[in-house]
Amino acid sequence: MKRPAAANRESFRAFVSLQTRWADNDEYGHMNNATYLSLFDTALSLWQMQNGLDIRGPQALRFLVVESGCKYHAEIGFPDALTAGLRLAHLGTSSYRVEIGLFRGDSAQAAAEGFFAQVLVDNSTASPRPIPDAVRKTLSQLLPVT
Amino acid sequence: MKRPAAANRESFRAFVSLQTRWADNDEYGHMNNATYLSLFDTALSLWQMQNGLDIRGPQALRFLVVESGCKYHAEIGFPDALTAGLRLAHLGTSSYRVEIGLFRGDSAQAAAEGFFAQVLVDNSTASPRPIPDAVRKTLSQLLPVT
Amino acid sequence: MKRPAAANRESFRAFVSLQTRWADNDEYGHMNNATYLSLFDTALSLWQMQNGLDIRGPQALRFLVVESGCKYHAEIGFPDALTAGLRLAHLGTSSYRVEIGLFRGDSAQAAAEGFFAQVLVDNSTASPRPIPDAVRKTLSQLLPVT
Amino acid sequence: MKRPAAANRESFRAFVSLQTRWADNDEYGHMNNATYLSLFDTALSLWQMQNGLDIRGPQALRFLVVESGCKYHAEIGFPDALTAGLRLAHLGTSSYRVEIGLFRGDSAQAAAEGFFAQVLVDNSTASPRPIPDAVRKTLSQLLPVT
DSSP: OOOOOOOBGGGOSEEEEEEOOGGGBOTTSSBOHHHHHHHHHHHHHHHHHHTTOOOSSTTOOEEEEEEEEEEEOSOOOTTOEEEEEEEEEEEOSSEEEEEEEEEETTOSBOSEEEEEEEEEEOTTTOOBOOOOHHHHHHHGGGSOOO | OOOOOOOBGGGOSEEEEEEOOGGGBOTTSSBOHHHHHHHHHHHHHHHHHHTTOOOSSTTOOEEEEEEEEEEEOSOOOTTOEEEEEEEEEEEOSSEEEEEEEEEETTOSBOSEEEEEEEEEEOTTTOOBOOOOHHHHHHHGGGSOOO | OOOOOOOBGGGOSEEEEEEOOGGGBOTTSSBOHHHHHHHHHHHHHHHHHHTTOOOSSTTOOEEEEEEEEEEEOSOOOTTOEEEEEEEEEEEOSSEEEEEEEEEETTOSBOSEEEEEEEEEEOTTTOOBOOOOHHHHHHHGGGSOOO | OOOOOOOBGGGOSEEEEEEOOGGGBOTTSSBOHHHHHHHHHHHHHHHHHHTTOOOSSTTOOEEEEEEEEEEEOSOOOTTOEEEEEEEEEEEOSSEEEEEEEEEETTOSBOSEEEEEEEEEEOTTTOOBOOOOHHHHHHHGGGSOOO
16 A cells, blocks of 8 residues: 655645644544544635635535545644645536645645545535536636646 | 445444534534544444454554545434444555445435545554454454455 | 542433543543533433424524533543433523533443533524523423432 | 623733634534633643643643633634633642633634643652642743732
């Protein structure tokens, strides 16, 4: 099981600073595996809100997570200061795949890389619905430069 | 993005009962995405300890998680009573891939399916080391019946 | 700072079984201080729902926590099986104080004791409102026998 | 149950910036009660490490929490930016009581106020031991100016 090469900062399009907490470390003295996803969640939500996407409240855009994943390259944990890099690997009619790199301090290489595959659903029926143009425009800022 | 068919209980080899908590639900009223991994962690750890594997303390087996993932088929959350099903998809020289299905109440189909790819490492050097025979024998109980 | 004597099981009126999780332990190898409150929350919520109190959804009773506290008598943590004991120390017009004891395995003495002071508030205005008679009757099951 | 007046920033001696996370909010849409303690923990630990106290690793100072508490004055939650204020209410031979105020954004009044009563214990025996002079000197920076 060869570990893949870790992504560099330049491969991401937006960045969010993240703080670790005392309780993030489990009894192995490093960040618990589940906590990485909680940080991915936070980074993506903060970026979406900072870019005008309404993801809270009754009229909010409801992006359902259908799949998530994480590759752990190097151990991190409290009290590390972290930076999350964000990029879009796919932007479909009603879904997207966002990839997140987690960087420790000033490190150029990601200590962890994860993704969320999300589908925009109707708030009442939970059925997939097309991503509105304005939202698509915002999300496409995270697409790779071609 | 078509959702894959959810796994059935029969495809798993061991089961662990899991409890949800009030704080597991996020403001969407369902279990937060990261919490699923925390439940996978708990199910696997409990099974390992119940089967005599020493995963805590200074002389413990140290299985490093190199990759994790989760597919979310149906929403679950507090106060659901859950059952985790466990099976091994791969058992290599120093690594394995364990798959976990999360079942809500008496449901026959998994509400979520996840995995951990783990490598046994030396406690001091953190380098991969072969899984000892006794440990391999225990873990192989989770392999599919052929 | 002398530690107070720990409460016995007999001093509580209702009991809820609780499960610990791998991630509950922090790097000291014992349950993180904050997790105790999460378990108190869960025990009280489960008891309220099992006794017919509607604490979720748009028409739910909304009990706001105005104060909480916890005394830690003995260390507990994953993989301990726990039992929470519940009792009411005060039942006022619109508020109550519930006390929770956390017992490890079959131990007769609480490993931790906590409380929540809660006020019933209006769902729209968040102003205190009188506890309805039916709810008061349910909660009074947790009052000490006199 | 009258809510006490909230503490002002001026009554604290040191400050730590804290970040909220998506998963901090429970299904009421505000920060879960237990998460406040996790933030107190983090603020105190960061301050201790920034001031040279060794609280991690095998030779670390081990401050055991014997009691904690929190008064909730106003609701906070993700995505609020928070500041924790720290002060010492008591510094004894082997114990202290640290009080923490949690401030939302630029607010002058604490949204929540909590405390930890902690005892310095021997790493092997867990018995109380006197706080060393150098540590006492560091901690006394958090005592009120007289």
